[in-house]
Amino acid sequence: MNTVPPLDLSQQYKLIQDEVSQAVQAVLASGRYIGGAIVEAFEQEFGQYIGVRETIACNSGTDALFLALRAFNIGPGDEVITTPFTFIATAEMISAVGATPVFVDIDPQTFNLDLEQIPKAITERTKAIIPVHLFGQPVNMTRLMAIAESYHLAVIEDCAQATGATWQGQKVGSIGHIGCFSFFPTKNLGACGDGGAVTTQDPTLAQSMRIIKEHGQASRYRSDTIGINSRLDALQAAILRIKLPYLDTWNQQRQAVAQRYHQFLYPLAEIITPQEIAGSQSVWNQYTIRVLSTSERLNSDLKPRDYLRNYLQEKGIGSMIYYPIPLHQQPVYQNLGYQPHQLPSVEAVCQEVLSLPLFPELSPDQQQQVIDALKEGLVQTTQQ
Ligand SMILES: *Cc1c(COP(=O)(O)O)cnc(C)c1O
Numbered sequence: 222m223n224t225v226p227p228l229d230l231s232q233q234y235k236l237i238q239d240e241v242s243q244a245v246q247a248v249l250a251s252g253r254y255i256g257g258a259i260v261e262a263f264e265q266e267f268g269q270y271i272g273v274r275e276t277i278a279c280n281s282g283t284d285a286l287f288l289a290l291r292a293f294n295i296g297p298g299d300e301v302i303t304t305p306f307t308f309i310a311t312a313e314m315i316s317a318v319g320a321t322p323v324f325v326d327i328d329p330q331t332f333n334l335d336l337e338q339i340p341k342a343i344t345e346r347t348k349a350i351i352p353v354h355l356f357g358q359p360v361n362m363t364r365l366m367a368i369a370e371s372y373h374l375a376v377i378e379d380c381a382q383a384t385g386a387t388w389q390g391q392k393v394g395s396i397g398h399i400g401c402f403s404f405f406p407t408k409n410l411g412a413c414g415d416g417g418a419v420t421t422q423d424p425t426l427a428q429s430m431r432i433i434k435e436h437g438q439a440s441r442y443r444s445d446t447i448g449i450n451s452r453l454d455a456l457q458a459a460i461l462r463i464k465l466p467y468l469d470t471w472n473q474q475r476q477a478v479a480q481r482y483h484q485f486l487y488p489l490a491e492i493i494t495p496q497e498i499a500g501s502q503s504v505w506n507q508y509t510i511r512v513l514s515t516s517e518r519l520n521s522d523l524k525p526r527d528y529l530r531n532y533l534q535e536k537g538i539g540s541m542i543y544y545p546i547p548l549h550q551q552p553v554y555q556n557l558g559y560q561p562h563q564l565p566s567v568e569a570v571c572q573e574v575l576s577l578p579l580f581p582e583l584s585p586d587q588q589q590q591v592i593d594a595l596k597e598g599l600v601q602t603t604q605q
Contacts, residue, residue, distance in 0.1 A: 224537035225578050225587045230406055232582040233471070237463055241413075244459040254455050263458040264418070266465055267402075270385075272395040273420040275427035278453035279434050282381040282403025285417040286314035286351070288451065289377040289399040292429040295320050295348050302342050302374075303351040304334045305547040306567045311353055311379050312548045316557075323347070324549045326564040331498055332509065332574075333360045335566070339368050349375035354383035354393050356543070356576075357409065357475075357504040358497065362388040362396040369397075377401060382506035384409040385472045389500050394420045399430075404453075404461060409475070409504050410468050412457040474581035475505040478588060482508050482577065485592045491525070491599050507543055511573040512602075525602045526573050532598035538591050541576045 234241070248259060260278055268276035279285055295301060297319035303311055305324040312322040325342045328335040332355045339350065350369055352360040362378075369376045376397035380386075384402055386393045394400025402408075404416030421427050432439050437448030453461075479495075486494045493511040497503045512526040523531070526542075533540050547567040549559040562568065578591055 225539060225583075225590055227539035227541050227576070227578050228407060228580045229582065230411070230580075232580075236582075237467070240463045241460055244463050245456060248455045248459045251455075255452055257455055259455045259462070260453055260458040263453070263462050263465075266462060267418060268420060270465060270468070271392045271400065271420050273400070273422055275421050275424060277419050277427060277430050277434065278458065279417045279419065279451040280453065281415045281417040281451075282379075282401060282405060282408075283310040283314060283417070284434070284449065284451040285381075285401035285403070285419045286310060286377070286379065287317060287449065288419050288430040288433055289401055290314060290318045290320065290349070291433050292399065292426045293349060293375045293377075295375075298346060299348040300344060300346040301349045301351060302339060302347060303379075304353050304355070304567075305549045305564055306332055306544065306570065307353040307355060307379065307548065308381070308544070309548060309551065310381075311351055312554070315351070320348070321346075322548070322554075324547075324559070324564060326566045327570065329511070329566045329570050330496070331358055331360075332356060332495070332570065333358060334365075336361060336364050336368060339365075340372075343372050343374070347372065347374060349377055351377045351379055352397070353379040353381075354386055356495070356509050357383045357386050357506040358495070359383060359386045359388040359393050359501040359503065361498065361500070362391075362393070363500075366396065375399075381405075381408060383504055385468050386504040387502045395422070398423065399426060404457065407506075409472060409506055410461065410464060412453075413460050414454070414457055416453045416457045416461065417451075418453070471581040472504045475579060476503070478579050478581075478583050479503070479505045479508050481585070481588055482579075482592070486510065486595070489596070489599060491603060505579060507541075507576040508579040509543060509574050509576045511570065512575055512599075514569070514572055524572055526575050528602045529595070529598045530575055532601060533591075533594055536590075536594040536598075538594050539578060542574060543576050544574075545571055547571050 378397040381403035400420040404412040437446040
């Protein structure tokens with residue numbers, strides 16, 4: 222039994238259930254279930270929120286990445302630089318278009334790409350960089366765009382975990398050439414099912430992505446390229462339109478939870494707490510600490526992180542490991558010939574990360590339970 226779940230989507234639904242029911246009923250009664258005015262209105266409103274000219278809704282964040290890569294004609298023989306510390310979809314879509322993901326190690330402070338290591342990974346085959354704003358923390362986009370420009374590379378932002386996050390006051394997804402968003406239910410702006418979008422300032426890229434997501438059809442029943450079928454349902458668009466106006470408040474609530482964690486957990490020597498980098502505002506999709514593996518008194522087969530996680534579980538506190546395996550060590554990429562011990566920072570971090578319960582409605586009481594249990598657990602971990 223969890224007394225504090227890692228996340229709870231039902232509380233947010235309760236807050237908006239009347240509005241959502243009405244919007245859903247209206248779509249059902251309209252008889253227009255795919256495309257149409259509601260999807261277009263959502264695209265318009267989301268684009269305005271992010272600060273871009275063009276938004277194209279699609280079926281998922283995964284599809285968004287696929288569309289973005291295809292819009293740049295990235296395919297066999299091309300290389301795309303990305304992080305090994307992300308959900309598999311980021312690299313998977315690079316592979317799906319036939320290109321090769323090139324993994325650059327992370328900065329263990331931010332969990333994001335170590336930008337200074339990018340230039341040495343660039344070859345004449347490199348076409349693009351996909352930075353991931355992991356856990357809601359923006360990448361330093363000023364530095365990244367400067368690197369990309371000097372090597373003439375496309376920048377596709379993976380914003381799946383960072384809807385509403387800003388770098389130097391600009392929303393992520395409006396800074397690179399294309400932004401990719403996911404509306405998977407656990408993301409900051411989540412639908413009641415799958416959903417995604419791509420954003421761009423460039424009408425030509427937008428047009429390509431519109432065509433590719435509709436079976437490569439520039440006009441009906443005339444296909445010019447191999448595309449896919451990737452649509453945001455009208456029902457999901459209607460729900461997202463209800464939720465979008467709440468997003469900033471929900472993100473602020475996440476920030477307040479993160480600040481409270483920081484206040485109580487920052488002083489603890491056995492862990493490292495996440496911090497926003499100067500110039501950025503994180504939207505805290507996750508609050509991910511590192512439980513240091515160097516606790517010397519430990520006399521157990523378990524890593525301190527795993528010991529602590531079990532301890533929290535016994536106390537009814539849910540926590541998650543995002544992510545246990547860096548992508549270059551995933552069986553699929555091992556089978557493709559990637560070497561296992563090349564990226565020391567991400568390999569160390571994967572042994573140490575633990576994501577604590579964080580959602581807008583997490584109460585101060587619940588949070589105190591997490592903090593108390595975590596402190597007790599750390600004493601146990603190091604005194605075993
Ligand atoms: C969730 C996620 C995706 C994929 O989004 P889906 O909507 O689940 O397909 C891609 N990248 C990152 C970093 C994610 O967290």
